[in-house]
Amino acid sequence: MTDLAKLVASHVVDVPDFPKPGILFKDLTPLFADGMAFREMVDGIVDHYGREGFDAVAGIEARGFLLAAGIAYAAGVGAVPVRKAGKLPRETYTASYELEYGEAALEIHRDAFRPGQRVLVVDDVLATGGTAATSLDLVERAGGVVTGFTVVLELSFLPGRERLAPRDVHALLTV
Numbered sequence: 001m002t003d004l005a006k007l008v009a010s011h012v013v014d015v016p017d018f019p020k021p022g023i024l025f026k027d028l029t030p031l032f033a034d035g036m037a038f039r040e041m042v043d044g045i046v047d048h049y050g051r052e053g054f055d056a057v058a059g060i061e062a063r064g065f066l067l068a069a070g071i072a073y074a075a076g077v078g079a080v081p082v083r084k085a086g087k088l089p090r091e092t093y094t095a096s097y098e099l100e101y102g103e104a105a106l107e108i109h110r111d112a113f114r115p116g117q118r119v120l121v122v123d124d125v126l127a128t129g130g131t132a133a134t135s136l137d138l139v140e141r142a143g144g145v146v147t148g149f150t151v152v153l154e155l156s157f158l159p160g161r162e163r164l165a166p167r168d169v170h171a172l173l174t175v
Contacts, residue, residue, distance in 0.1 A: 004044045007037055008152055008173040026153055026175070028124050032066050041172065042070040045122070045150050048170060051075050054120040054147050056113060058082055060135045061106070063124035067152070071122060080112045080119075082135045093141045097134040106131070108138040119144035126151040126171060129163030136167065 001009070011031035018025040031037055045067075058080045059068025065081055072079035085094055085105035092107040113119060119139050126132055136146050146167070154160065154171035161169050 004041065005173040007040055011037055026125065028152055038070060042074050045071055046074045049120060049148050055118045056080055058119050058121045058139050060123040060131060064122050067122040082106055082108050082138060093138050095134045095138050097130045106134050106138060108142050110142060112142045113144035115143040117144050118147040120148045120150065121146055122150050124152050126154045126160040126169060127158045129160035132160065133163055
């Protein structure tokens with residue numbers, strides 16, 4: 001286990017029966033709340049890609065926003081939100097995707113990136129991959145070139161990585 005994986009593991013709190021009975025929720029908020037741990041995590045992600053490996057960071061709603069802001073600041077680049085439908089004020093690209101019990105939609109501003117701009121996409125957890133796949137597609141529709149996809153925690157018992165294949169997935173901790 002890498003040092004970053006150990007750091008993440010030491011800050012994850014298991015919450016049984018959230019958001020519904022039978023689910024064991026992996027709460028990462030203690031990791032975000034610990035300033036030194038958050039800094040180490042952000043620096044580790046930036047080091048993984050190199051400070052010249054991307055021109056912008058796209059964060060997936062909602063905890064991906066926290067990561068994107070920190071990574072963008074550390075790398076000296078901009079941060080772009082991938083939001084739930086209806087939350088962005090200007091013209092957007094919208095994409096719907098299937099959830100376990102229904103459908104959801106994400107959006108990104110049409111002018112979020114310069115054509116060919118290299119984008120690192122980040123989120124807190126990779127589970128089934130629906131949100132991630134939709135976000136990666138939206139970044140590309142908006143003119144970005146996805147140079148990486150990083151999550152703090154990957155749930156290996158769910159098909160997220162397979163759904164994103166052949167794209168590379170960088171996870172700090174896989175459980």
